[in-house]
Amino acid sequence: MKVTVKLIGPFVQAFGFSEKELDVPEGTTADGLIALVSIDKGRPKIVTRNGRAAAPDEALADGDRVVISPIYSGG
């Protein structure tokens, strides 16, 4: 299935891309996707799936948009 991954803020420079579409196996979870795109697991982050917060073990679906952002705290 195809999912789009969008990185936010300094993650763009840190992990080398801004947005890309990926072919991932059925049943891939939010956490699994993070591993696939080599995002440092220890780095504090907030993951959303189609604009709503995603749990680490939440299974993704075809066409999902997953956004991975550092934890902003508001200027």
Added chain:
Amino acid sequence: MNGWTGQILRVNLTAKTFKKEPFSEEFARKWIGGRGFAAKILYDELKPGIDPLGPDNKFIVALGPIAGIPAPNTGKAVVAGKSPMTGGYGDGNLGTRVAVELRKAGYDALIVEGKAERPTMLYIEDDKVEFLPADAVWGQGTYATNDWIYAKYGKGVGVLNIGQGGENMVRYAVVRSLEGRAGGRTGMGAVMGSKLLKAVVVKGTKPIPQADPAGMKKIGHDDLREVHEIDKKTGWSIQSTNGVLAWCNEVAALPVRNFRKTHHPDAWKVDGERLNNARIATYGCPNCTMRCGITIHDDEGRESELDYENIGLLGPNLEIFDFPQIGSLNYLCDEYGIDTMSAGCVLSFYADAIDHGAVAGDFKFGDADGAKKLLGLIARREGEIGNLLAEGSLRAARKFGHGSEAYAMQVKGLEVAAYNCKFIPGMALAFGVSPIGAHHKESWVITFELKQTSRESYGPEKAKKVIELQRIRGGLFEYMVSCRFPWIEVGWGLENYPKYFKLVTGLDWTLDDFWTVSDRIYSVIKLFWLREYPQTDRKLDYPPAVWFDPANADTEGPIAGMVLEYDKYDGLLQHYYDIRGYDKRGIPTKATLERLGLAEEAKAAEKFGSMT
């Protein structure tokens, strides 16, 4: 008394007099400085019902025990007075060399009273205070005024000044300091203007008294370096505050079209990546470790310094998705000395009101040239519309009628920051209970709300988090006085602040000791509001009505069909009051006030409204 200079400088512009007033150690420990000093002084000294733009109001510059000391991001000052926007307590903070120089001159605060006979620049150098004519720059913008001051004194002085917006008493005029930008969006620039006070210039040469100056010097410098290294490692400064724009767009929290929409397909054009690409320079305040100001060229080739709030509110909120155009609107606000955030909301409200037939006009969303022209009219209070929009969106809505007050994006008269809370209950609460009117600086709960709670929840966990953040952001950082960015954006530990406090004052305090001070300050500010609005009720703590309107719900996207609900919001507000120890009107109970050492203030408040 270590940590504090122990003196406040009181200046009277009417009589052209000044005096140095010592304060007690008890006062220092109870109120610490910055917002604490300002709130207590204004509560004690202002008579209720005074005109915020009249000579009876006071303009205060207040610093705290770590302000100006070399340590991470301590170059900030609080400016305060009765707010022309809200009629309640008003303040703001800004980066400025004044934080360093006023402390070195021997003062922890400056109180300006009365009204000058002619445009005046106040010059303070240690024990000397001069009342100098400023006619040469009256009518000039903040950049020209700053240049005039630097030509006279060099760049080593601290400067606060106003532009045409402050002179003409635009209610959301700010105080500008080109060493660190702007502050006091509650109208502190208008308060200066009402006193014909064009500028305050400060030079100090004395050491700031400290319990352990050698220890503070070493730790301060080590920490300055360390925070800077953490910032470099995490990369926060690459996109600075505007990194959050793309995220807000993804989670339906971006203000678009006067907050009618929560996301837009063109938002990427003004996101953090594009801002970084357009960057020509980076700016920070004195003692800054993580510079947040990114400058670009505007559409007339001028340098304009942008951050998320001014991009969000002068950009997508007006349906403008072009950096040079946004830069130009931002430059004009800075030049005129008017708040970029309120200006963005006032313009978007005006376009919305025209769109909805509440008023006739030809200004439309997306019209950058029209917006530029309107900013000029506002700053000069020119013509009927310039004069009215200079009053802010709430007063303009009351004039327009036709239900337009519902989409004036404000709380207590102060416009909201760039977070669209159509369906973010906790952040809506944060705007609602901010003690100065809607502001993001007090409590920013969105990421907590989305990551650690259900977005649908109106539960006590959100009220509790709002209070926790108020104690830190609206409390600790506003009275120490120091920039919150090292803590909020790169995780610099809160435990560092009691450490700095001990090094400068010798006092060994826990964070819980500080939270008591934060609660005390929030309570005295509440009493200030009660005195001004004796019939106050909890509706003052409600966010804009349009966020509750089902007809305003998104039709697509992550929160399609969803808006805030009145009953549930009221329940969330009650959780907040219960945890804080406030009554049903949102006023601290007698028991709460006594617990916080405010029995005398409670007694004074009895004259103006019943206490429970």
